[in-house]
Amino acid sequence: MKTLKIIGFAAVVISIIAAFTLQSCSSEKVAAYKNKSGAQLWGENCIRCHNIPSPASFNDTDWSTIQLHMRVRANLSKEQSDKIFEFLKSAN
Numbered sequence: 001m002k003t004l005k006i007i008g009f010a011a012v013v014i015s016i017i018a019a020f021t022l023q024s025c026s027s028e029k030v031a032a033y034k035n036k037s038g039a040q041l042w043g044e045n046c047i048r049c050h051n052i053p054s055p056a057s058f059n060d061t062d063w064s065t066i067q068l069h070m071r072v073r074a075n076l077s078k079e080q081s082d083k084i085f086e087f088l089k090s091a092n
């Protein structure tokens with residue numbers, strides 16, 4: 001009986017440690033992408049499927065339309081895609 005209790009206690013401790021470790025991992029990832037600039041996100045995401053489009057290729061109106069299209073294709077959050085397209089519009 002005593003051994004079972006010890007095993008049970010160890011399992012609880014291990015799962016608590018695992019829960020904290022996993023949580024800290026995911027919050028670090030979120031923090032990492034939050035610190036990325038629009039230019040960085042553009043370089044990492046917009047080259048996955050085609051050649052990276054230069055900011056100068058389109059005017060602001062065109063970029064707004066393309067944002068609607070590519071945000072869905074690239075599966076970006078609103079925050080990420082806003083950063084990318086603000087960068088593209090500031091650099092064309």
Ligand code: HEC
Nearest residue numbers: 042045046047048049050053065066069070071073074084
């Ligand atoms: C998951 C793949 C994928 C990613 C990631 C992606 N694109 Fe595209 N993109 C496409 C495809 C496919 C097309 C061709 C048009 C279509 O069929 O949707 C395209 C077309 C375009 C075009 C041509 C104009 C248009 O709207 O058709 C532009 C400009 C463009 N992408 C910009 C971007 C930018 C900027 C990013 C980064 C935010 C991006 N793309 C990320 C798949 C992707």
